[in-house]
Amino acid sequence: MIVSSSRCLAGRGGGEGAAAGTTPTQGAAYLAARCDEALACAQAFARVRAIHAAPPAAPLAVPATSPPAGSRAWVVLLTTARYAVGVKALYNSIAEVESDYPLVVMVTEGVPPHVRDELQAQGCSLHAVGVQPPPAGAPSYASPQFIECWTKLRAWELGYEQVALVDADMVMVRNMDELLAAEADRHSIRAVHECFCVVPRGETRCAHLENARDGPPPHSGSYFNAGLIVLRPCRRVYEHMQAALLTFDLATLSFAEQDFLNEYWAGAWEPLPWVYNATKGLYASHRATVWDFRQVKIVHFTMAKPWELRHPCHSGFERLNELWWAAFGEPATISRILLKLHRHEMQLRSGAELSGVEK
Ligand SMILES: [Mn+2]
Ligand SMILES: [Zn+2]
Secondary structure, X not given: OOOOOHHHHHHOOOOOOOOOOOOOOHHHHHHHHXXXXXHHHHHHHHHHHOOOXXXXXXXXXXXXXXXXXXXXXXXXXXXXXXXXXXXXXXXXXXXXXXXXXXXXXXXXXXXXXXXXXXXXXXXXXXXXXXXXXXXXXXOOOOOHHHHHHHHHHHHHHOOOOEEEEEOOOXXXXXXXXXXXXXXXXXXXXXXXXXXXXXXXXXXOOOHHHHHHHHOOOOHHHOOEEEEEEEEOOOHHHHHHHHHHHOOOOHHHOOOHHHHHHHHHOOOOEEEOOHHHOEEHHHHHHOOXXXXXXXXXXXXXXXXXXXXXXXXXXXXXXXXXXXXXXXXXXXXXXXXXXXXXXXXXXXXXXXXXXXXXXXX
């Protein structure tokens, strides 16, 4: 199920900024500075990202406090009570698909004590983290909630061997333990291509358009959605990312940590199949050729949240929202809702209603 990484790893190097307007040499400038603290990391990353010609192999030192082998978890960040319902639905769904791995909730000081108590009573493992403020010089973001997303980077600090960082607006509908069971590489991450068809960004092409037709997407489509990231926590990588952050022109990162992670891990991320981050954008734009309710493993409720009932942008997603509500209230019905949605899609396809959906 895991897509080969060779194309991605061999490709972009430091050459092509995925985020429009970002200078590709920013990261290289940092790496060239060779801060002692991060030298081993820098060499390892320079090798993977092909920012420099291959330097002498310098194995990354094993951290003094290695996490126990086999310690793996789903991880979600919660910074406000508003998204606690999302975490509850996610937790329910993970239990319903009988995952062998726990859900760890990284909570910040913005989460009130009674919300923490509720989550703990439900069965979530809480892990308090400090807020990572937006870096100085950060722009006005595409969405105000992005300001809090920088704290996601703290997942690299966790004392786990391997984690899958997921968003609080996701619901697991099929067991996907293979993401945590399969050994991930320490020098790359795994994620799913972003779909740019609903909210186009510059000239970047949606990789899913290419996936549906000619197989591997072009490098210009190599931008991932940060809603699901499989990673190996490493404090030195965390520190290296923090230092690298200081060298980026943050005014260009309008999608906050997602843009930064795409720059930092450019050429060193492995594309996962769409089923591991099935966004509403994908559902809206590629139902005829990509989306299949019989395959999807985790749905990502991007844009309007299903629990924000007064949000004006639910049109066209009402049926998909049923999945979230099932996970929140009656998780035992998730598979029945999936089947119902699949049958509805088949009816649409046999009619003419889906014509024109594919862009
Ligand atoms: Mn999200
Ligand atoms: Zn698309």
